[in-house]
Amino acid sequence: MTQPVKGTRPDTLKSIVRADQRSTIGLNTNDLPFMGEDVWNCYEFSWLGDKSCPRAAMLRVVVPCDSEHMVESKSLKLYLNSFAQTRFANEDEIIERLKADVSKICGAPVDIFLMNIDRENLSGELTGNCLDDLAVCIETFQPDAMLLRPKKAAGSESVYTHVFRSACPVTGQPDHATIVISYGGGAIQRESLLAYLVSYREYAGFHEQVVERIYRDLMSVGSFSSLSVEGHFLRRGGIDINPLRSTHPRSRPFARVSRQ
Numbered sequence: 001m002t003q004p005v006k007g008t009r010p011d012t013l014k015s016i017v018r019a020d021q022r023s024t025i026g027l028n029t030n031d032l033p034f035m036g037e038d039v040w041n042c043y044e045f046s047w048l049g050d051k052s053c054p055r056a057a058m059l060r061v062v063v064p065c066d067s068e069h070m071v072e073s074k075s076l077k078l079y080l081n082s083f084a085q086t087r088f089a090n091e092d093e094i095i096e097r098l099k100a101d102v103s104k105i106c107g108a109p110v111d112i113f114l115m116n117i118d119r120e121n122l123s124g125e126l127t128g129n130c131l132d133d134l135a136v137c138i139e140t141f142q143p144d145a146m147l148l149r150p151k152k153a154a155g156s157e158s159v160y161t162h163v164f165r166s167a168c169p170v171t172g173q174p175d176h177a178t179i180v181i182s183y184g185g186g187a188i189q190r191e192s193l194l195a196y197l198v199s200y201r202e203y204a205g206f207h208e209q210v211v212e213r214i215y216r217d218l219m220s221v222g223s224f225s226s227l228s229v230e231g232h233f234l235r236r237g238g239i240d241i242n243p244l245r246s247t248h249p250r251s252r253p254f255a256r257v258s259r260q
Helices: 018-023 073-081 091-106 190-198 207-222
Strands: 015-017 035-048 054-064 069-071 111-115 150-167 174-188 226-233 239-246
Touching: 015 018, 018 069, 018 207, 035 073, 054 091, 069 073, 069 091, 073 239, 091 111, 150 190, 150 207, 174 190, 174 207, 207 226, 207 239
Parallel strands: none
Antiparallel strands: 015 069, 035 054, 035 239, 054 111, 150 174, 174 226, 226 239
């Protein structure tokens, strides 16, 4: 018997209030010290074409950081799964549906991109210096801004670490990430920065909140003229989340690290 073609399920989408998350780390959502976006890469996205032949693409969702809500990741997974047995005439129809539903749950317009798996380069390269081989003694595994040590000589640099780890506040499961930090007009002692980032190892927080806390602590210690913090979190449930918080709009192409 032929199975009926199903429809999408926007009712599965659940929101998280950004203001509630920010208040726990002392940020006023009506007076944010940064701009930025959350980039969601969804690797398990498929739908039925006009002749019911399945199609697949990588889906990228870009949510502005000043949206009223974040979307809860498991609910987005369930919502996207509902496209698998839904027929669409073309990709424009899919993008229109996604934009309408996700923008509504976030309370702000979002950008949607369908990326061809065969033709597009889905990765990128990091620039800067890796902190991971520095000799540091780690004793603290909850975020501690007191670990950060500013340097007197102002400068600019980009650094990153692959050993970042925090925990999901809902499930308690580990969230691994590459954290990229670029700054100008100040300087942070690199060993202290690595120790600070490792101190998140047992901290429970949403990806977006984690990156915002790092940004807040760095800005309070370094008084930088420019600062950006970008988190490339590894995928869970076929989705990776990449928050960016910065003093300036994104000035370089989005980089997707190879292990994502």
